[in-house]
Every structure is written in structure tokens, then in C-alpha cells.
Amino acid sequence: METKETNGVNETKESKKSEGFKIRPLHIFAIIALVLIAGVFYMAINNAAAPVVSAGDTINVSYTGTFANGTVFDTNVGKQPLQFTVGTGQLIKGFDEGVVGMHLNEEKTITIPANEAYGEVNPALFVQVPTNAFKNQTMQVGMIVGRTANGQQEQGVVSAVNASVVTVNFNPPLAGHTLIFTIKVLSIHKG
Numbered sequence: 597m598e599t600k601e602t603n604g605v606n607e608t609k610e611s612k613k614s615e616g617f618k619i620r621p622l623h624i625f626a627i628i629a630l631v632l633i634a635g636v637f638y639m640a641i642n643n644a645a646a647p648v649v650s651a652g653d654t655i656n657v658s659y660t661g662t663f664a665n666g667t668v669f670d671t672n673v674g675k676q677p678l679q680f681t682v683g684t685g686q687l688i689k690g691f692d693e694g695v696v697g698m699h700l701n702e703e704k705t706i707t708i709p710a711n712e713a714y715g716e717v718n719p720a721l722f723v724q725v726p727t728n729a730f731k732n733q734t735m736q737v738g739m740i741v742g743r744t745a746n747g748q749q750e751q752g753v754v755s756a757v758n759a760s761v762v763t764v765n766f767n768p769p770l771a772g773h774t775l776i777f778t779i780k781v782l783s784i785h786k787g
Contacts, residue, residue, distance in 0.1 A: 646699040651683030652787030655695065659779045669770065677782050688713045691777060703780040710772050717772035723752070724761045735762045 649655055656677035661670040672678055680686045682695060690708030698704060710716050723743075727735065739754040741764055756763035 646701075647784045647786065649682055649695050649698045649781060649784055650787075651696065652681065654679065654681045654785040654787060655781055656783040657695065657779050657781055659777050662776045662778075664774050664776065669775075681787065688775075690775070691779075694777070695779060695781065698779070698781045700781055700784055703778065705776060705778045708775045708777065710774055713773065713775045714768040714770040715772075717767050721752075721766040722755065723764050723766060725764060727757070727760055727762055730762065 656679045658673050658677055659671065660668060660673055662668050680692075682692060685692070688708065690706065690712035693712075694704075694706035694708070730741075735754055735757045737754055737757060740751055741754060742749055742751050743764075743766070744750070745766075750766055752764040752766040753769070754762055755765045
């Protein structure tokens, strides 16, 4: 080892090399902690700035509706967004309530039981109509028929046919089903 004297102090080349900055595990931990804290603040600030859906807002959403078995019954993905004013009863209760609190561009899946969707199947809405009321039509299961009830047009599906009676189901087609919707908020216009 080479030793040299400077101002009355003996130094070695080796000791000069060790005077530089050394990265120690504590330094790495401190850097990681700072990055994590900065990330948390960044996320908090950006989420706080994003609009949140509340009652009275008019929003546009994309959605896919499925039954519990995964069968898709409706979707508007890739089509025109669904626009509605939250909390006005324009949509089924579970959907209307399910979007409250969502942020812009947030996507979530909600499960809506039958009683918050189209209700349970109502046996009183299975109507038996004499076959001769359909005149010369040959009625088949699955056909759509209409009627006027309480001044409103209603559609029903023929569910059974025999020689004298046609049974028509006037329940909403989705009655009795738990519905699962994947919803994405595309725009929020504060109300």
C-alpha cells in the first residue's frame, strides 16, 4: 500500500477510494418508499379529480348483459352508448343504482336479482285465449302477439297451443332472471 502525507495526515490510496458514496440497503429501501408514496399521492389526486356518477347526472355507458349461465342477452358494446339520467327510473332499479359512485371510464360488473330487474314471473300474466280469437292464423309456440290492456299496448309470447286454447305469456321476457351487467361509464354530464 502506498502512503503519502498531506498536511500532517497519512492517507493510503485504498482509503481514498472508500471515501466515495456507497449505496447501502437502507438507501434502496428509502428510494423504494419514496416512489411508492409518490405513486399513492398521484393515484389519489387523479382519482379525486375524476367525476363520479350521482343521481341527476346524465351519463353514457356501454354494457353487456348476461344471465347467470353466461349467455349474453343484450349488449351495446361497439354500438351507440346508452344515455340516461341517473335516478329518474328510466332503467331498471338495479342498473340505475349500480352506476352511482362510478368514475369516468370505470368498468364494473353488477349482479341484479330479479326483484330489482324485471320482477319475478307472475302467473297471472299467463293468459289463455280461445284459439278462434286468432281467426285464420295458425298459432305456434314462440310467436309474438299483442293486446291492449288498460289503454296500453302489450306484447306477449305464445307459450302453449292446443286445439281450443292458446296460452300467452305477458311477463317481461327477462322476468324471473338474475341479470349480470358489465358496465363502463363513457361520459358524465353533471345534473
